[in-house]
Amino acid sequence: MTGKLALTLLLSASAFFCSGLLPAEEKKDRDTLVRDDLSEMRGSDLWIYNDVEKGFALARKTSKPVLIVFR
Amino acid sequence: MQVARPRDSKLKELLKKFVCVRVVQGNALDLELFQFDYDLTFAAFFMNADRTIYGRYGTRSSQEKPERDISMQGFVSAIEGALELHASFPENRRSLADKQGGKPRYPAPERYPTLKRYTPLLNYGGKVAQSCLHCHMINAAEIELLRSKKAPLPDKILYPWPLPGALGLQLSPAERALVVNVVPSSAAHEAGFRHGDRILSLEGQPILSTADIQWVLHNAPAPAKLTAVVKRAEKTTLLKLMLDADWRKSSDISWRGSTWPLRRMGFGGMRLKDVWDGDRKKRGLEGLALWVRHVGQYGAHRAAKDAGFRKGDIVIEFDGIRERLTESELLVHIFRKRKAGDLIPVKILRGNKRMSLRLPVR
Numbered sequence: 001m002t003g004k005l006a007l008t009l010l011l012s013a014s015a016f017f018c019s020g021l022l023p024a025e026e027k028k029d030r031d032t033l034v035r036d037d038l039s040e041m042r043g044s045d046l047w048i049y050n051d052v053e054k055g056f057a058l059a060r061k062t063s064k065p066v067l068i069v070f071r
Numbered sequence: 072m073q074v075a076r077p078r079d080s081k082l083k084e085l086l087k088k089f090v091c092v093r094v095v096q097g098n099a100l101d102l103e104l105f106q107f108d109y110d111l112t113f114a115a116f117f118m119n120a121d122r123t124i125y126g127r128y129g130t131r132s133s134q135e136k137p138e139r140d141i142s143m144q145g146f147v148s149a150i151e152g153a154l155e156l157h158a159s160f161p162e163n164r165r166s167l168a169d170k171q172g173g174k175p176r177y178p179a180p181e182r183y184p185t186l187k188r189y190t191p192l193l194n195y196g197g198k199v200a201q202s203c204l205h206c207h208m209i210n211a212a213e214i215e216l217l218r219s220k221k222a223p224l225p226d227k228i229l230y231p232w233p234l235p236g237a238l239g240l241q242l243s244p245a246e247r248a249l250v251v252n253v254v255p256s257s258a259a260h261e262a263g264f265r266h267g268d269r270i271l272s273l274e275g276q277p278i279l280s281t282a283d284i285q286w287v288l289h290n291a292p293a294p295a296k297l298t299a300v301v302k303r304a305e306k307t308t309l310l311k312l313m314l315d316a317d318w319r320k321s322s323d324i325s326w327r328g329s330t331w332p333l334r335r336m337g338f339g340g341m342r343l344k345d346v347w348d349g350d351r352k353k354r355g356l357e358g359l360a361l362w363v364r365h366v367g368q369y370g371a372h373r374a375a376k377d378a379g380f381r382k383g384d385i386v387i388e389f390d391g392i393r394e395r396l397t398e399s400e401l402l403v404h405i406f407r408k409r410k411a412g413d414l415i416p417v418k419i420l421r422g423n424k425r426m427s428l429r430l431p432v433r
Contacts, residue, residue, distance in 0.1 A: 030200035031198060031199050031200050033200075034095070034193075034195075034199045034200055034203075035195065035199065037095070038195065041093060046086060046087070046091050047091045047092070047093045048090070048091065048092045048093070049092075049093055049095075050092075050093065050094055050095055050096065051092065052092055052094065052101070054092075055090050055091075055092035056120050056122065058090045059090040059118075059119070059120035060120040062090065063120075064088060064089055064090050064120075065088070065089050065090070065117060065118065065119060065120075065125065065153060065154065065157040066089060066090045066091075066092060066116075066117070066118040066119070066120060067086065067089040067090070067091045067092070067115060067116070067117055067118075067150070067153075068092045068093075068094060068105075068115065068116040068118065069091070069092070069093050069094065069113070069114070069115045070094045070105070070107070070111075070113070070114045070115070070116075070129075070206065071093070071094075071095065071112060071113045071114070
């Protein structure tokens with residue numbers, strides 16, 4: 001995968017919550033996108049969804065650092 | 072999504088060394104802990120469990136070209152740097168202390184008067200997207216609040232999160248704080264920065280990314296003296312940056328979502344763009360020449376429309392100013408020199424016709 005393609009994927013998928021700047025067509029499905037994203041992330045073995053305190057608690061237990069991504 | 076669902080094996084292995092948290096809402100954001108450039112579409116924090124901040128990642132300088140500022144390689148490099156800082160913790164705690172910001176005006180965004188309609192939790196059972204408070208609304212809310220109190224807008228609000236370009240530095244988006252260009256006669260040039268320098272620290276803070284440099288700049292006074300340590304040919308060199316009283320002035324704020332309230336208040340809802348050199352030559356324009364790209368049509372955004380401005384007009388004189396300025400510079404002029412209720416004299420070109428209009432400041 002090229003760096004540019006990876007970057008495009010990094011920025012393009014899911015809802016741009018932090019910016020609110022979405023193309024008009026994506027806006028149509030935004031509620032669905034958000035719910036789908038939640039469902040998928042709930043099944044993730046890597047990511048904690050929307051719960052910073054849970055992240056800090058787990059980091060204390062595991063002595064790992066925390067990566068918090070806002071998007 | 073490449074970060075949330077990593078396919079790159081190196082990234083995947085690196086992420087496993089962290090507790091990874093994904094936050095998709097500005098609602099209930101801890102504004103004391105999470106201070107970052109709220110106009111971004113992607114931002115990351117590397118932290119210790121005790122909430123010490125190792126670093127930030129995420130930078131933007133335009134709406135169109137994210138690859139100019141961030142890359143997957145750059146993100147991976149910042150992650151590796153964060154792991155190094157974690158391995159040296161807590162011995163390095165002191166050097167990380169200033170990565171934490173001061174106490175904000177409000178603990179959470181929805182406490183701002185203009186954001187009170189938002190609740191801490193998203194409405195997943197209803198119109199969930201509408202219930203989401205976007206990060207860029209935080210800056211906008213601060214601007215609205217200051218303006219409603221008739222308070223001046225400080226440079227930190229007008230020019231938030233300055234890029235290294237404000238110093239004359241260009242960094243590689245694919246590396247960790249690697250200098251790829253130094254503008255002649257700039258503050259960085261005067262300080263002795265060179266192509267190929269890797270910035271290890273700024274004001275004593277370890278640097279993992281361009282965002283970490285922006286954090287230091289965001290909090291720097293004007294004028295300022297900043298100390299940088301760079302790695303050059305396997306040696307470390309100390310450099311002193313001297314920044315003048317107007318060092319933030321070259322920052323471009325036109326791409327920022329939070330600039331829209333400034334346009335509404337200062338330009339009556341217009342979006343302006345400097346006429347490019349080829350068109351200037353063709354039209355015989357010198358000095359100020361800002362093309363009206365957009366005129367707001369509704370509510371408080373239609374003040375320019377009501378004053379007679381139209382899309383396609385070219386502003387050639389604004390409040391007596393005739394020299395060439397960018398939209399960002401002109402906005403800052405308004406908020407430094409003019410108050411709500413003032414009427415600004417503006418001269419425009421509409422086709423070949425020169426016209427005089429008066430623009431109300433809100």
